Amino acid sequence: MQRRIFSLAAAAVISVLLASGAYAADRQKIVWLQWANDAQQKAIDAVVTAFQAKYPIDIEFEFKPGSAEGENLVKTRLAANDMPDLLTYNSGSLFQVLNLEKNFVDLSKEPLAAKLLDSFKTTVAAGKGFYGIPMQPIPAGGIIYNKKVYASLGLKVPRTWKEFTSNCEKIKAAGIVPVIASYKDDWTAQLLLLADFYNVNATTPRFAADYTANKAKFATTPAALRGFEKIQEVFTKGYINKEPMSTTYDMAMAMLASGEGVHYPMATWILASINSNFPDKINDIGFFALPGDSSDKNGVTLWMPNNISIPKTSKSIVAAKKFLEFFVSAEGMAAYMSVGAPDGTFAVKGVKLPDAVFPAVRDVLAYVDANKTAPALEFLSPVKGPNLPQICVESGLALKTALECAKEYDRDVEKQAKQLMLPGW
Numbered sequence: 122m123q124r125r126i127f128s129l130a131a132a133a134v135i136s137v138l139l140a141s142g143a144y145a146a147d148r149q150k151i152v153w154l155q156w157a158n159d160a161q162q163k164a165i166d167a168v169v170t171a172f173q174a175k176y177p178i179d180i181e182f183e184f185k186p187g188s189a190e191g192e193n194l195v196k197t198r199l200a201a202n203d204m205p206d207l208l209t210y211n212s213g214s215l216f217q218v219l220n221l222e223k224n225f226v227d228l229s230k231e232p233l234a235a236k237l238l239d240s241f242k243t244t245v246a247a248g249k250g251f252y253g254i255p256m257q258p259i260p261a262g263g264i265i266y267n268k269k270v271y272a273s274l275g276l277k278v279p280r281t282w283k284e285f286t287s288n289c290e291k292i293k294a295a296g297i298v299p300v301i302a303s304y305k306d307d308w309t310a311q312l313l314l315l316a317d318f319y320n321v322n323a324t325t326p327r328f329a330a331d332y333t334a335n336k337a338k339f340a341t342t343p344a345a346l347r348g349f350e351k352i353q354e355v356f357t358k359g360y361i362n363k364e365p366m367s368t369t370y371d372m373a374m375a376m377l378a379s380g381e382g383v384h385y386p387m388a389t390w391i392l393a394s395i396n397s398n399f400p401d402k403i404n405d406i407g408f409f410a411l412p413g414d415s416s417d418k419n420g421v422t423l424w425m426p427n428n429i430s431i432p433k434t435s436k437s438i439v440a441a442k443k444f445l446e447f448f449v450s451a452e453g454m455a456a457y458m459s460v461g462a463p464d465g466t467f468a469v470k471g472v473k474l475p476d477a478v479f480p481a482v483r484d485v486l487a488y489v490d491a492n493k494t495a496p497a498l499e500f501l502s503p504v505k506g507p508n509l510p511q512i513c514v515e516s517g518l519a520l521k522t523a524l525e526c527a528k529e530y531d532r533d534v535e536k537q538a539k540q541l542m543l544p545g546w
Contacts, residue, residue: 148177151437151444152205154198156191156427157184159209160393160464161257164457171456172447178440180207188308189507199224204432206441209256212244212425213497214505218541221247226431226438228252233446241468244425244500253428254445258465260388260424261408261485262316262497268407268480270297270380278409280416282351285384289360292383300355301382302365302517303373310513313355313386313411314348319422319495320413321345329501335538335545340527347414349523349530352516365518378402386411388424392464392479408481410488420493421485425500426468503541506533 159165169180183205185191192215198204199219210216219225227250228234234242237254245253264285271278271288274295279285289299303309321328324344331337332345339345355361362368362382374391376382378399385391389408396403410421429448431441447453449469457463462478465485478486488494499505506512509530516526538546 148179149437149440150179150181151207151435151440152181152183153207153209153429154183154185154195154205155209157186160390160397163397163460164393164463165256167456167460168448168453171452172444175447175452176440176443178443180444188306188510192507195219199432202434204434206431206435206437207444208430208432209427210253210430211499212241212253212255212428213499214503215499216245216253216428216430217247217503218537221245221252222250224433225252226433226435226442228254228431228442228445231442231446233449236449236470238468238470240496241425245428245430253430254449255426255468256429256448257390257426258463258467259426260390260465261488261494262312262388262422262424263386263408263410264316264412265377265385265387265389265391265481266407266409267377267380267383267405269405270383271407278407279412280419282412282414284416285412286354286358286360289355289358289384293360297380298362298376298382299360299384300362301368301373301376301385302356302361303368303370303385304365304514304517305368305372306370307510307514309370309373309387309510310352310517311509312388313352314509314513315497315499316386316388316411316422317348317351317413318498319410319420319493320347320418321498322495323413323415323418323420329498332498333502333504333538333543335535335543338527338531340524340531346523346527349513349516349526352513353519353523353526356517356519361517366514374398377406380405389464389481389485392481393461396461396464396479404480406479406481408484410493420491420495421488422497423494424497504534504538504543506530506537508533 173179185194229250241255242251245251274291276288279288292299321344325342328337328342373385374394377385378395395406410419431438435441454469454472462475464482512526512530515521516523
């Protein structure tokens with residue numbers, strides 16, 4: 122397994138630490154299981170470096186893959202009592218299935234608890250406790266688009282799905298890919314459907330509660346079914362790129378940055394990677410909410426940040442808590458933003474964003490300031506079927522009808538809801 126150890130090897134730095142008394146001959150080590158190739162890694166590295174300069178504690182990373190493979194790895198290691206000191210994981214429904222009270226350290230009595238937004242803490246909560254801190258800014262899901270191509274074709278940001286498909290027709294006529302599909306990394310296939318939840322919530326406000334209680338289904342709720350229909354429509358109308366099953370997330374990012382593709386259904390966590398890999402293109406990239414069927418109900422779906430938690434099997438819980446406390450401190454947040462503008466607002470109170478944020482972040486903030494936001498479904502309900510990415514690929518390639526895919530997902534959800542022993546299932 123790939124590992125990376127951050128150390129303070131430079132003699133000049135060590136001498137400063139010796140003089141301050143912060144360096145000890147026997148430095149403690151904590152191990153952090155983190156996503157491989159995380160878009161926020163440079164910012165995380167900056168926090169780790171600042172922490173290690175202040176405390177005699179070194180942090181060693183282990184890296185895990187994304188999507189179902191990474192989820193299964195975590196579940197296997199939890200079952201084997203083989204977890205490291207820190208874990209990065211999705212907040213919301215995917216985290217809830219890990220039996221938080223049994224497997225993770227409660228942080229509700231720690232000083233850091235007062236620094237976090239309640240809206241975040243609820244996504245990592247169980248019983249009377251909560252079990253993680255936010256690792257990144259708050260992502261927004263929708264359409265990441267190439268503003269330069271929009272300007273060259275005289276297009277306006279769409280507020281309805283009809284306006285969106287009209288733009289796609291004009292882009293297609295210009296010989297450019299209207300919508301990028303990166304189904305080689307199947308997790309990306311679900312973003313269009315997930316980002317459409319603002320529209321579901323706007324037309325069917327009780328959907329999340331009824332869905333959790335087994336009183337509503339994707340297949341029988343027209344607003345929810347629309348997500349599968351939209352994924353299929355961009356394929357059947359010829360809007361997506363050729364060979365989507367061999368197109369990766371990284372390839373999609375390159376297509377978007379170059380203008381080879383114009384729209385990418387994705388969340389704003391991609392912005393840090395675009396800025397890192399294509400810094401001369403970041404100002405060409407914008408964001409707009411996934412359009413619904415009514416311009417009067419146009420708003421954005423927000424994710425809660427991935428979290429950092431402490432498994433109970435850690436042998437260095439005190440040191441791990443010290444790191445989490447530092448991460449959300451003013452000093453930690455300053456270190457996080459020292460490598461570049463963040464790709465969203467934070468779930469940590471009192472953090473002021475720099476003036477020079479990415480243009481796409483300013484686009485998101487316009488929705489936030491107008492109070493036109495809704496949490497993604499997985500943060501309102503503990504139910505999320507594990508096979509949604511693969512089912513969305515089936516819809517996105519018209520291997521099954523949108524209705525068949527919705528029914529398949531409803532069956533997938535039922536298995537998880539029963540596993541969670543939810544009332545009504």
